[in-house]
Amino acid sequence: MNEPKLHSLAALFNTPDEIIHAAEKVSGTGYEKFDVHTPYPLHGMDKAMKLKPSKLGYITLAFGLSGAACALLLMYWTMSVDYPLIISGKPFFALPAFIPITFELTVLLATLSTIIAMLTFFFKFPDNANPLHDTAYMKAVSSDKYGICIYADDKMFNLTETKELLSSLHAFSVSEIYFPAEEKYPVLQPKFLIFLVIIALVTSSATYLTLNKALYVVPFDWMMKQAKLIPQSQSDTFADKYGMRKPVEGTVARNFVPYEYKDQLQQPEKPLENPLLPTKEALELGKKKFLTFCSPCHGNYAEGDSRLNGQFPNPPTLHSNKVRNWKDGNIYHVITNGQNIMPSYASQVTREERWAIIHYIRVLQKAKNASEAEVLLSKKESSSNGTK
């Protein structure tokens, strides 16, 4: 066993006047490493102990200013740079509206930093291992006595001399305070280690559950999960498990007159009349749709000479006598229902576009089979119109 090491000499006094006097004497003698312990702060003690004014205020100033700067920068960056929004006609950098939060964050940062700095940096807290704890001296100054304590590592410290000095100040008790005899390592105690393991387990599982599970729990989701049909999804409402239903047999959309000869293979006995006039617009629309939908097989001039020739059963020319003698309604019937290998174009080409295509086919037929007189007439008309 080592000899217990002396930590300090501690003297107790009964009145505030005595302790002030003692502090003056101790600091006056030249001691520097000493402390006064009183149950409440005593006025005039700073002077008696020759303490310099507290520098805590500088920390408050620095962090208060940075709180203000951070708040303003945050609001400037979010509201004016990252996601600028006009709110109530205010400018993006609406300083007056930013003042309240700037103020609050200044106060928050200034006060928290002051307290944290004081406790950790100035006081070196938490410090429950100090040898002064649990001594009769500490219990006395905690309640109603006033104590002065001179540390053994002061360069003027000498056990007998210091003791004499304290006694001469009318201390009613002077005691020696020692470091704990044995250096304990409470950190390595199994109880503490188990405690640490439990803390680690609890925090990590709580973090895992919070971030991966709890955050995705919607507390009350019956507004989302109602008994309703969702398109493209399975449904238990109907026997066939389809959410989407077919319309009832014979249903007709509003303002839609079905084509009378739909799905009829033969040409109709009474073909429909072309409701469109062969205007310039109709012909241009017909040309556009013809080139898109008809020309890949029938060729750009309806001659049945597209590049698909030879790969399929050859698409017929539309300049045959049969087609030229057809009524518009017969061509319409073929486009709508399809014929032989040609599929129905009813879903790709609207009714109006079909009639427009028919007009354009008539133009092509006329161009291919025009008589000499008609060509001359057309030339005459175009020159008199001033076109070439």
Next chain:
Amino acid sequence: MEIDYSIELPLVEGRPTLADIDRVIARPMETKPSKKYFIALGITVTMLLAGAVCLGLTLFYGIGMWGNNQPVGWGLGIVNFVFWVGIGHAGTLISAVLFLLRQKWRTGIARFAEAMTIFAVMCAGIFPLIHTGRPWLAGYLFPYPNQHGLWVNFTSPLLWDVFAVSTYLTVSFVFWYIGLIPDFATMRDRTTAKIRKTVYSIFSLGWRHSHRNWQHYEKAYMILAGFATPLVLSVHTIVSFDFAVSIMPGWHATIFPPYFVAGAIFSGFAMVVTVLVFVRKVFDLEHIITIDHLEKMNKVILATGMLVGYAYAMEFFIAWYSGQEVERFVFINRAFGPYAWAYWIMVSCNVLFPQLFWSKKVRRSVPVMMVIVILVNVGMWFERFVITVTSLHRDFLPSSWGYYKPTLVDFGILLGSFGLFFTLVLLFTRALPVVSISEIKAVVDGAQPSHHGE
């Protein structure tokens, strides 16, 4: 009853020794509570549970359980929020403003008032949260870089509220805890029980009453008081902005910030007196929380009550003076419309009854002041009700006028908030020193050195 106000009254009566002070203040923590305490706790916990049930119903079925509807979208949820934030203003005011003004009589009541502040702000915080309807999404109120790439609206008073109230709660809590550290150390050195000692040691952080620490400690206390003073004024100012920044007639008034702050001090002091009257009796603290302290608080109540009365009058004057038709209508409707009953409860409780405090006899009579301060609490709740509801229920569009009636669930949650508040107060009286031990010791006669010593 003749008191000479020209000399400073003793702050602690009867010159107790320092050890006596320790003993008296530590007694509630060191003795087993009486049967009465458990009865009281039983009542408050029942209120709390009733509120919890109503809150559960609200969360389960949604806020359709409340009376809020068009045109009164802000019902009791907001009324209660403003009420509790107001109550929460007394503590910091007493501990910070009176500290800066060197009002030493604050020492006896500061700890308790600070605790009440924290509890009241906790009660207040519940209401805007549940008023959002989906309180589990409240995390979005804080500006953090989220996956939506969105930020909060920093120009909205409702967001200012989030910052003001959370800052206020944090700073009040820190202020309170810093004051408690030396007391934790005293309790640590008094107790012999092992678990208590461990708990007190942890919370005292190893405080040793060292003057080298006291020096910084007093500085920090001063700094905190300096920050808490504008903070306490800013919080209710910002709460008033929730109303004043809108363009509702009856809300859009520049008098709102000072008016709300005065009202907050008024209601906060009333609540502190209400609770302290019981505490000083039950825990034999009548020589520490003296009748002089209560009298001073009553004077503050009288002064702030008249400030509030001035604000009521000025609102009417400005409504008339503005010549604005809708504004005029709102105020006439407030005093003589369907909610006239609420308005006149408010005026009589807040302006008329506190006038009795002009009489010294009334100021120093505990039963009479008890009645008055409870009336003030009622009146201040009705003030918030009148401001919120009467302005909304008849606004610009007569076709959508309505009459707001809170539901049973609304009142249940209000009851629950009182239950929470008083439960916390009761637990506090048993768990922590209700009066600051070290501060009281410092103001006992003869506690400070006599400067003309050697």
